[in-house]
Amino acid sequence: MAVHNGTVYLAGQVPDDATLDIRGQTREVLAMVDRLLAEAGTDKRHLLMAQIFLPDLADFDGMNEVWDAWVPAGHAPPRATVQAALARPGWKIEIVVTAALPQPRA
Structure with a gap:
C-alpha cells in the first residue's frame, strides 16, 4: 500500500485460501481490501x-x-474486469x- 497526496493505492x-470457490476467494480478498483501507484511514x-x-x-x-453485495449503494467506483493469468x-x-x-470536516 502507498499513500500519497490524499490517495491510497x-x-x-x-x-x-486457494481452495475456495470464486465467491469465497472474492469475499476473502474484499475483506483484505477493507482491512488495508481502514489501516490507511479510509x-x-x-x-x-x-x-x-x-x-x-x-x-x-x-x-x-x-462485489455488488460489498460495494455500498451509491459508491460503486469505476471498474475494469479483465481476463489475466495470475501468478499462482x-x-x-x-x-x-x-x-x-x-476530507477533514471544517
Missing part, C-alpha cells in the same frame, strides 16, 4: 477505481454477485483499488 490483493465508500483480474471469465457472475494456479481473483482519504 493498494497493490493487487489475492486470496490466502473505507470502501471512498473508492476511486478498481481493477479486477480473473483467469477464467466463467467466474465473472460469481465474483460480481459478491489456484488463485481465481486479484483486485487492485485506489481510494481517497476522507
Whole structure:
C-alpha cells in the first residue's frame, strides 16, 4: 500500500485460501481490501477505481454477485474486469483499488 497526496493505492490483493470457490476467494480478498483501507484511514465508500483480474471469465457472475453485495449503494467506483493469468494456479481473483482519504470536516 502507498499513500500519497490524499490517495491510497493498494497493490493487487489475492486470496490466502486457494481452495475456495470464486465467491469465497472474492469475499476473502474484499475483506483484505477493507482491512488495508481502514489501516490507511479510509473505507470502501471512498473508492476511486478498481481493477479486477480473473483467469477464467466463467467466474465473472460469481465474483460480481459478491462485489455488488460489498460495494455500498451509491459508491460503486469505476471498474475494469479483465481476463489475466495470475501468478499462482489456484488463485481465481486479484483486485487492485485506489481510494481517497476522507476530507477533514471544517
